Amino acid sequence: MLYRQRSGAAASAPVIPSRPCFLDYFLILVGSGLSLWLAELSGLHAGTTSEIPDRFLAPLLRLFPHLLFLSLGILLWWPVFFTTQKIFGRQQALTVAEWLWGLSWLGALFLTVWIVWKGLGTAPGFLGTPDFQKGVIVGYIVSTLSMAVVAFLVWVINLFGRWPQPWTHHFSLALMIWPVVPLSMLWLVGIKLE
Secondary structure, three states: OOOOOOOOOOOOOOOOOOOHHHHHHHHHHHHHHHHHHHHHHHOOOOEOOOOOOOHHHHHHHHHHHHOOOOHHHHOOHHHHHHHHHHHOOOOOOOHHHHHHHHHHHHHHHHHHHHHHHHHOOOHHHHHOHHHHHHHHHHHHHHHHHHHHHHHHHHHHHHHHOOOOOOOOHHHHHHHHHHHHHHHHHHHOOOOOEO
16 A cells, blocks of 8 residues: 555655666667777877886787777767666756766767867868877866866765765766876876877
8 A cells, every 4th residue: 555645745756766778788888899999090199208118018008098088989978878868767857977978078079070080081181280189189188187076076975965866977977087097197107198
């Protein structure tokens, strides 16, 4: 038997956070594959300040562009993730972290278009110059670090909050904070981008 309130007002149903489904997992994998392809297409290479990289550093240098762009392909699926949640009955509005994902989606869209345009060889000459590429990479690093700082603050606030969050809220925080790991290697290990 269902419990009814005596006041006559209908009890509000608790907000049930959305859960990932098969399509969500599949899109994460497709996005990861897209990230690897974009890293290859970017032509970005990692070098070291030392003459000869040791056995640990040599494989890391080959993987570094892939690690740096790992979240890029997944970020592109932001509209699809939110739309599928709405189709499956999500009532909750976008969270702060999901808005942050949406903002980074715009940057990821720009970066993806630039990488594909440059990588396929059809971009105008000024888009492929080393100075423009350096500007894009510096812009990516600055925007990524600023997004990571905001995501970290949202994560700290969530430690004290007791409200239910959809899975994409936590996933977007992880996507925003992840690039800090490879970027920290720039300074800790002495990696330089070429």
